[in-house]
Amino acid sequence: MAFVALGQGSAGNSSAPKKASRVAFILLAPGMIYLGLFFLTPLVSLVITSLKTASFTGEIGMYDYGFQVSNYAYALDQYLPQITRSFIYALIATLMALLISYPIAYFIGVKARNKPILQAFLLTLVIAPFFISFLLRTFAWKQIFSNESPATQFLQSIGVLAPDQYVIGSSFAVIAGLTYNFIPFMTLPIYTSLERLDTRLVEAGADLYATPVQTFWKVTFPLSLPGVISGTLLTFIPISGDYVSASRDFLGGSDTAMIGNVVESNFFRIQDYPTASALSVMLMAAIVVLVSVYVRKSGTEELL
Amino acid sequence: MKEGLPQDPMMRQLVQMARGKMLSRRATLLGLGGTAAVLSLASCAADAKSDLTPATDLSDSEKVLVWHNWPLYMDGEDDASYPTLNRFMGETGITVEYMMEIDDNDTWYAKVKDQLALGTDPGFDVACPTNWLVNRMIGLGYLQTLDNANMPNKVANLAPAYLGDANDPERSISVPYQGIIGGIVYNKKMYKEATGKDAPTSLADVWAPELKGRVGLISEMRDSVGLTLLSQGIDITSEDSLTEDAFNAAVEFIAAQVSSGQIFNIKGNSYGEDLTNGNIIVALAWSGDTTILNAEVGEERFGFVVPDTGSTISSDSFVVPMGSAHKKNAEALINYYYDPVNAAELAAYVNYVTPVVGAKEEMLKTDPALAENPLIFPSEEFLSNVFAFRALTGQEEQRFATAWQNVLLGA
Structure with a gap:
């Protein structure tokens, strides 16, 4: 049903062609084969693995085929704090990214509209972080906020942090890292929406005695909604599954682990494949449900 | 399913479309089931426990050896000069590909375990994981038994403390590298x-x-x-x-x-x-x-x-997987590092406990101060306060x- 919510926009009332054309089939085939091999097969394999039972040999990392649904209950029971934390982090980071990105996108898309060089320059700045690897940028953050760094010492000296408090390893560091890394994904879709904003509508708002704030909420924001929705989806979904920022090797500490870290650790450290797979399936299901509710509630099915 | 279609053309088209959807859904389910069946068959074959046998040894014709080891574990690592390893290659004509692949026992094992279980080439001929993981690999039958005749130095110089292990009493499957x-x-x-x-x-x-x-x-x-x-x-x-x-x-x-x-x-x-x-x-x-x-x-x-x-x-040991076709080359490498001269040179750089008897005497000649370091050559007294996890x-x-x-x- 979640897929229905997402797919409604495309289900128009134009009648379907009577016969599938051979050309269309040939054009679709590579994509279908690719998805079949690299999406469907792993997905099925994931579900099968999530139901495996511990091997009778009792060796670590050995599992037999089974139908142990309790793997899901176990995973949920064992890792509920990390699951909740993932969604809270993702929610906060998405909102932060929206608050930061919207003014940037508005400035580039509306205010800088008549200055193409400035606009191009600003867009380049937004995309620039993509030129450097995500991992390197996160490592750079780690260096900037290391315990003996000037940045940390400054925060301690002005009293934001207590003398025995540090940035790295805190929830703040992880959320800040997530927000930073996903800002371009939020800014660009909002920019494309705002770039098409008809400024005459804003003028009309002013002519009809609306305050700038009212005009923004009644005219500008609703018109940019498609960008906001796709921006939030593009950030929320990957952030929920992110495991780099929260990893202990990067910005995280011992109490910032997200689902991605739990899955990674279950796979590579204790070789508990069923639990790791169950968690992955649940993460996927949770995201599909959350996103479909979100899309429905925001009443933007037709905008997607 | 075999109901007549409505007369009204639009209704007729709608019903046909709906039926088409149903069919495709059924086809999808069928596809999913099929994939599942194929997958389970394929992985069943992989999971089935079979007695692994060593790969045919091609060492006489192939003078190569891939070695997985930990970072900061080889002399000359800071400038990639590897003096002892290069000398080995010069002496024996065996080309060693030295890879710092093991960053963590668990993550390394997760990467190679499927090939180990199948007995195919796991991408290395010799590796030095930690003893508890070595024990697991021995228990699962993933490792080849080495030939002591090709490792006279090991027979002569292995510290007796390392013998008598439950899984490998003679230390002929796993040969200690460092403690x-x-x-x-x-x-x-x-x-x-x-x-x-x-x-x-x-x-x-x-x-x-x-x-x-x-x-x-x-x-x-x-x-x-x-x-x-x-x-x-x-x-x-x-x-x-x-x-x-x-x-x-x-x-x-x-x-x-x-x-x-x-x-x-x-x-x-x-x-x-x-x-x-x-x-x-x-x-x-x-x-x-x-x-x-x-x-x-x-x-x-x-x-x-x-x-x-x-x-x-704990100790890290040389092991040779069933899938390796270069056992004899690996034995030559182990024999080389059990020569006290080479062991002393290695220990002087990596500063771990050497399992090679006679290395201390060699180091007394080159660096007497280091030879007294209990972390490389622990005394009996020192060892009385050091314990191995059961x-x-x-x-x-x-x-x-x-x-x-x-x-x-x-x-």
């Missing part, structure tokens, strides 16, 4: 500034409030939990003393140190970074790394102490590892 002692690494200057003392002497010093947020732990369960267990008076070598309750109590103790903020981080080999950039002042970690970290920062900044309640000891069964391993992992994840 590792776990203890407290500390930043000399910062430790003095923070606590006013010269050096920590016990684990209680590590949990001192002055060090809140400045303590690191190695993610290797047997060292971090082992040291904690020892400090709680548990004999980690004994099954009666090291029970699951005792283990869980120690894990809970560490978890409490994490949630109180005493422990800054628990991680693998990269804990060294936290020491060099000053994030942490003390760490429960490995002996040899201290020397290499000091070399990295260019001064004697870090010290290593064995806590008064005792240290953990062997765990598969189920215990799974439960202990899960409990420890939950601390790493902050559950």
Whole structure:
């Protein structure tokens, strides 16, 4: 049903062609084969693995085929704090990214509209972080906020942090890292929406005695909604599954682990494949449900 | 399904479309079922336990050897000069591809275990994992038995303490490479500034409030939990003393140190970074790394102490997987590193416990001061305070590892 919510926009009332054309089939085939091999097969394999039972040999990392649904209950029971934390982090980071990105996108898309060089320059700045690897940028953050760094010492000296408090390893560091890394994904879709904003509508708002704030909420924001929705989806979904920022090797500490870290650790450290797979399936299901509710509630099915 | 279609053309089209959808849904389910069936068949074949047999040895015609080892574990690593290894290649004509692939026992094993289980070439001919993992691999029948006749130096020079292992009494499947002692690494200057003392002497010093947020732990369960267990008076070598309750109590103790903020981080080999950039002042970690970290920062900044309640000891061993076709080349390599001259040269660089008898005498000739270092050549007295974590069964391993992992994840 979640897929229905997402797919409604495309289900128009134009009648379907009577016969599938051979050309269309040939054009679709590579994509279908690719998805079949690299999406469907792993997905099925994931579900099968999530139901495996511990091997009778009792060796670590050995599992037999089974139908142990309790793997899901176990995973949920064992890792509920990390699951909740993932969604809270993702929610906060998405909102932060929206608050930061919207003014940037508005400035580039509306205010800088008549200055193409400035606009191009600003867009380049937004995309620039993509030129450097995500991992390197996160490592750079780690260096900037290391315990003996000037940045940390400054925060301690002005009293934001207590003398025995540090940035790295805190929830703040992880959320800040997530927000930073996903800002371009939020800014660009909002920019494309705002770039098409008809400024005459804003003028009309002013002519009809609306305050700038009212005009923004009644005219500008609703018109940019498609960008906001796709921006939030593009950030929320990957952030929920992110495991780099929260990893202990990067910005995280011992109490910032997200689902991605739990899955990674279950796979590579204790070789508990069923639990790791169950968690992955649940993460996927949770995201599909959350996103479909979100899309429905925001009443933007037709905008997607 | 076989109902007549409505007369109205539009309704007719709608019904037809709906039926088309149903069919495609059924086809999808069929496809899913098919994929599942194929997958289960394929993986059944892979999971089926079969008795693995060694690959045919091609060493006489193929003079190559791929060696998976840990970082900071080979002489001349800082400038990639590898003097002892290059000499071996010159002497024997065997080309060794030296890869620092093992960053963590668990993650390395996760990468190679499927090929090991199938008995196919896992991408290495010889590797040096830690003894508990070696035991697991022996138990599963993943490793080849080596021929002592090709390793006279090993027969002559292996320290007797390493013999008599339950899984490999003769040490003919796994040959020790280096011994590792776990203890407290500390930043000399910062430790003095923070606590006013010269050096920590016990684990209680590590949990001192002055060090809140400045303590690191190695993610290797047997060292971090082992040291904690020892400090709680548990004999980690004994099954009666090291029970699951005792283990869980120690894990809970560490978890409490994490949630109180005493422990800054628990991680693998990269804990060294936290020491060099000053994030942490003390760490429960490995002996040899201290020397290499000091070399990295260019001064004697870090010290290593064995806590008064005792240290953990483990060893990394050469093993040859069933899928390797270069067993004889591997034996030549092992034989070479059991020559006391070469062992001494290696030990002088890596600063771990050498299992080679006679290396001390060789080092007395070249570097007498280093030859007295108990961390490389431990005396009987020193060894009386060093303990090896007892062997765990598969189920215990799974439960202990899960409990420890939950601390790493902050559950």
